[in-house]
Amino acid sequence: MKKERLFELLGEADEQAVTAAMTPPKKSGTSAKRLAFAAAACIVLIAGAVFLRQQFNGIIVENLPAGSEEQYSSQADTAVAQGDTEIYYVQNGEIVSATEWLSWEPQEVFAAWKRQNSIAHDVRLISVSITDNGTDTESGGVAAHTAGDRTVMTVTVSRELREYFDGEGGDLLEQSLQKTMTGYGDPNFTPDEYRLVYDN
Amino acid sequence: MEDVKIIELYYERDKRAIDETAxxxxxxxxxxxxxxxxxxxxxxxxVNDTYLRTWESIPPHRPSLLSAFVGKIARNLSINRLSRNTAAKRGGSQGALILDELSGIVSGSGSVEEEAEAKEMIRDINAFIGTLSEEQRYIFLRRYWYCDSIGDIAKSCKKSSNAVTVSLARTRGKLKEYLTERGYDL
Known part of the structure; x- marks a missing residue:
């Protein structure tokens, strides 16, 4: 038998099973495991400074003014928070959501959004950055940072995604990405502005 | 639009059926x-050919699950194209990698060309899939039906790529054993 023929025959798998495989099986994780996650999350929360960085895990945080150089790239040295995460997707011409237990890491959240919306694997998330309009000052050799009051989230994706967004129903798909990327993590944080950028 | 309504559009030969499917x-x-x-x-x-083929297939077919129906058409058309496209085979697409993986199950010499035997084998493959755990079934179908990459499957079920690779290897081994026991000339 040829491998191509077997590949074809596997395509005749039961349609119910195939449809069921559109969503991953529910984790049958023990409650002890969940408790361990919760405990770890609490520890992270208590460590205030760490908490702040962990909210932006994998995200570059920077100030809007060009003169402000402060950046936090926080993926390497902080624990990754996890939790129920709303992943928005388009179904029957409307945006709906599914809850998944995920690490609050942009690549993981984006991968879940891609999966829920059947986006091909060549579409990539390049970066997510959050900027604010805070200012840095220096007086008498002492540097000070004044937090801004306006935040902008910029999501940069590979240009292949544009084809999806330009197609029929693309507006809803784009909105589902925005809702997903701006909605996870700290419930008290929502950027004031959202920008989508295509990588060249 | 609900699948039932889309299928009705096909039956009414309304071109909006294709737009809704797309x-x-x-x-x-x-x-x-x-x-x-x-x-x-x-x-x-x-994908464009899939819409055309779906238009030609409904009627007479009335699929109960439109997603699986059109997905299967897209899959079959893509496999046919892959077998003609040697560049894609060499290019390390998931299709080419999957064919490599499946070559461990089959010898490449026997054949299951007769329709009756193929149908019987499909029944047995489905029975085999039914014996898998929910997670094994998910991993197996994501790889060999949806043709997802190992990395994407690992992310979706929160496992390491290595764990997914091992699961697939074991399931392929079991499938080979299952079919061989039932007398197939693999």
Whole structure:
């Protein structure tokens, strides 16, 4: 038998099973495991400074003014928070959501959004950055940072995604990405502005 | 639009059926086709052909699950194209990698060309899939039906790529044993 023929025959798998495989099986994780996650999350929360960085895990945080150089790239040295995460997707011409237990890491959240919306694997998330309009000052050799009051989230994706967004129903798909990327993590944080950028 | 209504449009020979199918399942078809071929232009052509083939197939067919129906058409068209496209085979698309994996199950010499025998084998493959755990079944179908990459499957079920690779290898071994026991000339 040829491998191509077997590949074809596997395509005749039961349609119910195939449809069921559109969503991953529910984790049958023990409650002890969940408790361990919760405990770890609490520890992270208590460590205030760490908490702040962990909210932006994998995200570059920077100030809007060009003169402000402060950046936090926080993926390497902080624990990754996890939790129920709303992943928005388009179904029957409307945006709906599914809850998944995920690490609050942009690549993981984006991968879940891609999966829920059947986006091909060549579409990539390049970066997510959050900027604010805070200012840095220096007086008498002492540097000070004044937090801004306006935040902008910029999501940069590979240009292949544009084809999806330009197609029929693309507006809803784009909105589902925005809702997903701006909605996870700290419930008290929502950027004031959202920008989508295509990588060249 | 609900699947039932889309299928009614096909039965009424209303061209909006294709638009609705594209809006609802275009992403799914594109994903499967891209996974298999790894070349966007080829995948887009297969997806367009999928709409045409669906138009020709409904009626007489009345699929109960439109997603699986159009997904299967996209998959078959993409596999046919892959077998003609040696560049894609060499290019390391998921389709080419999957064929390599499946070559461990079959010898490449026997044949299951007769329709009756193929149908029997499909029944046995489905019975085999029914014996798998929910997670094994998910991993197996994501790899060999949806043609997802190992990395994507690992992310979706929160396992390491190595764990997914091991699961697939074990399931392929079991499938080979299952079919051999039932007398298939693999």
């Amino acid at each position: 809006a609802k399942y275009g992403g799914l078809c594109m994903s499967i086709s891209m996974n298999i071929l790894g070349v966007r232009e080829d995948a887009q052509e297969c």
